[in-house]
Amino acid sequence: MAIPSPFSLLDSLFERFAAGPQAPQWLVHEVQHRVVLLLNHVLMQEPEAMERLVRQRGRVAQLRWRAYVLALGVTPAGLLDLAPAAAVPDLHLEITESSPLVLAQTALRGDKPPLRIEGDVQLAAEINWLVDHVRWDLEEDLARLIGDAPAHVVGDVARRAAQALRQFAAARSAPAAASSLTNP
Structure with a gap:
């Protein structure tokens, strides 16, 4: 008889929690702003990263995982900002793994999560370079x-x-x- 993993129990608890009440929109917006501030702080420590992003100014990348969406626009300074709600993304990135525990294990191994990528190839290449080379x-x-x-x-x-x-x-x-x- 197979003994169920405690991680499967945690995964099912997370599934039930995620399906429950959603965070208020103002909280989601504030968390997104804090994420942008952190990303810009890290980018400002790497001038080459900002130079690469300057070439992509005005473009919008949308990251999606489950029901969560983060759309980021590239500023003329080579930094990031939340994209306006009406902005059409040039690049769609969707994390296809739905389990947060599997994603955590993937991150702990130092691997990238499985992604579905659609849109601007050059913007995707620049984001991939940032992920590979920029560290906080x-x-x-x-x-x-x-x-x-x-x-x-x-x-x-x-x-x-x-x-x-x-x-x-x-x-x-x-x-x-x-x-x-x-x-x-």
């Missing part, structure tokens, strides 16, 4: 607040925790992959 230096930002040494300690602890999570995710996915190979 959280330790540097934390050092501005608490100093270099404490920020390095916090960063080291976070890196060790992330490595442990990656190893856990790899160990969880390895038996499942082996099982699927032996039981087609």
Whole structure:
């Protein structure tokens, strides 16, 4: 008799939670603004990223996952802004994996989520370059607040925790992959 995974229980709980009441529109809008601020903060630390985005100014990319949609426009400065509601997206990106736990495992392995891409190929290539090459230096930002040494300690602890999570995710996915190979 197969024992159900506790992750399947968490996944079903999330499904029920996601199908329930939706967040108020003002909250969704505020969260989207905060995401844009964070993305722009990271982009401003990488001048080449901004130069690449300047070439795409005025274009709109729409990211969709389940019922959640985020449409971002590229500004003339090479940064991002929420696209107007009436804007027609040049690029549609849809995350096809619906399970948040599978997405978390994918992220922990360092893989990209499965996407369905439609629209402007050049904009898609630039976004792919950004995803591959731009990283948030959280330790540097934390050092501005608490100093270099404490920020390095916090960063080291976070890196060790992330490595442990990656190893856990790899160990969880390895038996499942082996099982699927032996039981087609």
